[in-house]
Amino acid sequence: MSFEPCQIAGEEATDNPTDLVAEYNIVEIFHSVQGEGFRSGIPHVFIRLGKCNLRCEWCDTNFDEYTPMKAIDILGEVLNYPCKNIVFTGGEPMLNDLWPLSRLFHRRGYHLSIESNGTVEIPDGLLDWICISPKDQLYPNVRLKQRHGDELKCVYVGQPLDMYSELKAGFDHHYLQPCYDEQASIEENGRSFALTEQVVKENPGWRLSLQTHKWMGIL
Numbered sequence: 001m002s003f004e005p006c007q008i009a010g011e012e013a014t015d016n017p018t019d020l021v022a023e024y025n026i027v028e029i030f031h032s033v034q035g036e037g038f039r040s041g042i043p044h045v046f047i048r049l050g051k052c053n054l055r056c057e058w059c060d061t062n063f064d065e066y067t068p069m070k071a072i073d074i075l076g077e078v079l080n081y082p083c084k085n086i087v088f089t090g091g092e093p094m095l096n097d098l099w100p101l102s103r104l105f106h107r108r109g110y111h112l113s114i115e116s117n118g119t120v121e122i123p124d125g126l127l128d129w130i131c132i133s134p135k136d137q138l139y140p141n142v143r144l145k146q147r148h149g150d151e152l153k154c155v156y157v158g159q160p161l162d163m164y165s166e167l168k169a170g171f172d173h174h175y176l177q178p179c180y181d182e183q184a185s186i187e188e189n190g191r192s193f194a195l196t197e198q199v200v201k202e203n204p205g206w207r208l209s210l211q212t213h214k215w216m217g218i219l
């Protein structure tokens with residue numbers, strides 16, 4: 001597979017060969033619309049990477065089933081979509097060295113977002129939009145290493161919000177998201193939504209995030 005070289009500062013530049021052969025464990029790559037958080041409604045290509053260092057009880061991703069893919073093949077697949085926005089998700093995408101993919105996509109003008117649990121520090125310049133969804137409401141002993149970014153998105157299960165008082169300062173946007181359990185009844189999920197809505201009304205520093213893609217029946 002070959003790609004068009006791109007122009008940088010008037011010079012023809014080519015991809016770094018080692019970037020093209022970097023290998024990643026890929027669960028799935030798909031084109032959809034971001035359904036939650038600040039960038040909700042914007043079409044993105046989602047690159048879901050395998051493996052996670054946590055095991056949240058509400059997790060709806062089978063991150064242990066993946067296929068190794070070289071960056072050149074990931075690039076080739078993403079180029080098929082008429083979309084210049086990418087979300088790295090998982091699993092925990094920061095368990096991977098994302099620099100090769102970052103260089104390949106940035107050079108082609110892509111906007112790169114990540115959804116991470118924050119347990120791995122994210123280097124400056126790697127990505128363009130950082131959404132951290134901490135899981136310390138489940139794992140109080142897990143140390144959050146990425147303490148700044150664009151978006152803090154917390155699954156609300158009744159935890160005291162003052163646990164985020166310090167962390168909030170590092171983020172521009174603060175979201176509480178009800179825990180939507182696909183196995184649970186409509187009534188149970190409804191109670192979770194109502195509880196989160198009430199907490200957001202009582203705590204104006206937070207906004208409500210809903211997983212609208214699940215309601216629409218899309219990925």
Ligand code: SF4
Nearest residue numbers: 052054055056059091
């Ligand atoms: S951190 Fe995210 S991907 Fe990992 S187990 Fe929890 S919900 Fe699932």
